[in-house]
Amino acid sequence: MLNFWGSRQPHCDNINRRNFLALGAFGAGLTLADQLRAASPSNPTRSLATPKSAIMVYLPGGPSHIDMYDLKPDAPAEFRGEFKPINTNVPGIQISEHMPMQAKMFDKLAVIRSVVATDEHSDSYVTTGFPEQINKTVGHPSFGAVMSKVNGNNGDVPAFVSLRGMSMGTEPGFLGVAHRPFTPDGSGRENLRAKLANDKMADRQSLLTRFDSARRDVDASGTMKGLDSFTQRAFDMIASGTVRKALDLKKEDPRTLDRYKGVDQFLTARRLIEAGVGCVTLSYGGWDTHTSNFKELKKQLPILDRGLANMIRDLDDRGMLEDTVVIVWGEFGRTPKINSSDAGRDHWSPVMSALVAGGGLKMGQAIGASSARGEYPKDRPYKVPHVLSTLYKAVGIDPSMTFPSGSGRPMYVLDDRDVVTELL
Template identity: 35%
Template structure:
């Protein structure tokens, strides 16, 4: 647990209310507390939020981010007729879509290809780690003078809380933060994701910030809350700003209600799922993370990012992918089929993104290096036409042939499906200049 304001405090009864919440936990490596997140989001301009989003649109999103740059050749864009130094070790297999093939490491995707839309003509316009996380997760090219907010941050500012569950959640820590990728950016720290570290497949998996500190029962926490209320009653008598106290109380109550809420505890509890469902998703990090994402969306979160690491395959590309691709294949197909069976795909957008593509020619270390002009992505749900392959790359997968799309267009498609006004301007808190939400165009094949 991180503390923003370290100090010697023997117990919560003798500390401040803020210290009490810090003792419960910190929301991320940046030390964002539940209180500060809720407080900041409540201060968002109602008029700005109203102009930014369609209030009738209740579409949510699960974004799967495979950090490192997943090879397009060895997943959804194989080149079986290319030379061996391009084709690699994997074979291509037929899919449910006549005339299209995927890697033989993705048999479930191949079987259920009519459920997905795969885009092969994505030009990622970048080939560098960390700048990729900033660019691909926001739709804005990296700018050292401006940190653009990621998708989830914009949705959190736009729509706020629906239940006690934070609207913007990140499962895992596999987002490169060196250039502030995946964060709230100029919208403020309060729009950073509620980050869930650890492995949801682990037997001892717990989520900090929604559980009381070790050895402290809910009843004991409630007694502490009552003591804090008594202390603050005395503080109010000496303070002139009564409205500020009342507003502060509301945010502390919201944070406390999340920590003690049975519904919140239940949302994060994977033991509520049947063994069959957990097995279907796969008893591994990615499988249980996707299952947890579905539960969080059901419980009221609006945007959940599932982050997965280990996809930077400069050496032993095929050996590495033989371990990584089967969990990816099972987890994502199970997520989509589960959402469909539950009737959730109409208002849940599922997106898979990665940093960039990999080199067509295999290097001397049996790996593929970074490639900036060709990659692939996936989109399902929220009105996305299913069962299509959009675009194509050349014979060696070096760049798109004909029409190509860019990260800004992917962002425009995501925001449009989530009801965000692409032409809205945020006002920079530093210099007051307007910053547009998005400069791309929605991709017609994804919009239906």
């Protein structure tokens, strides 16, 4: 079995979202080869048209809307906080002073300032459109899993890649484990060679070095001849295929690597989309800022700003942004009023912001508004499923599509399928 372990994401609810993905037994007797079979052209739900791609940047813990994209400079000090707004290159739109790179390219971005979330520390609501209480019993699929089901794999390229591990919010739900994401990171990846060549590894080298060694050993032993076409394709996907090359950042220009220093996940996401991956999800930072909100954001916002701006600019320069929709959000916002414990902001579900780019959507705008103190939507309130419905339409998927649940009952991709009309 090849196990890929995800990273830990501690939050204030003391849940460590450490996640597991097995390529081999795959948790249910499903190999990666079986995963490829399930997504092969014989799959009747696969789209025949060239599909668009998506990148979902998840900010775990709940990023502060009022300190990022929806500042309130005229509010009382206990609401507006320490940060000042700066002008973007779109007249009338301002964002945080700690995101200057996005400000200079806001004509390629759009922010929704009136998104209504749900009051739960859950990674799944913004990826499935259903709260965790429902997902515990029904198991609705994540956005990437639906893309995998509808569009299937592209040659040796998986439809869905998670750079945040096999975590809550990436699960395929009732679509089945065939549509779990491929996760290229983890401490269990050294088992690849042991599984295919029956040869234990004596040391832990880099991921790419292990794949090189595994492929040479398997080819020399003739094992590849005994594998069926799907299994060989599965191995190629990991050991020598397009995805492996996309994961090798050393192939990038040193100047590009310098631009992405410390935020290489954003570069990896861009390279995976270039390689033909349908959906990539990643996360950055920890945004559960009950204490030291401004101290933490001063460190994190400039780094996030650089990762996002470089990725979106690169997609645009390569002519890929029109066909790649990008969404950046967390599970809720933060309390507009600063708490008294240690200059922190707590959970706040009545309103949050979401950043969108690309996908052929209408950019250069701020959609909706929150109240004068950032407490609730003042106009154009949109729910999380409305944003997801818009994203599905951007990638050519009908959110009214149905799939059978575990009990065989047809289930809609989304129950609430209204859209953010300003984006379309």
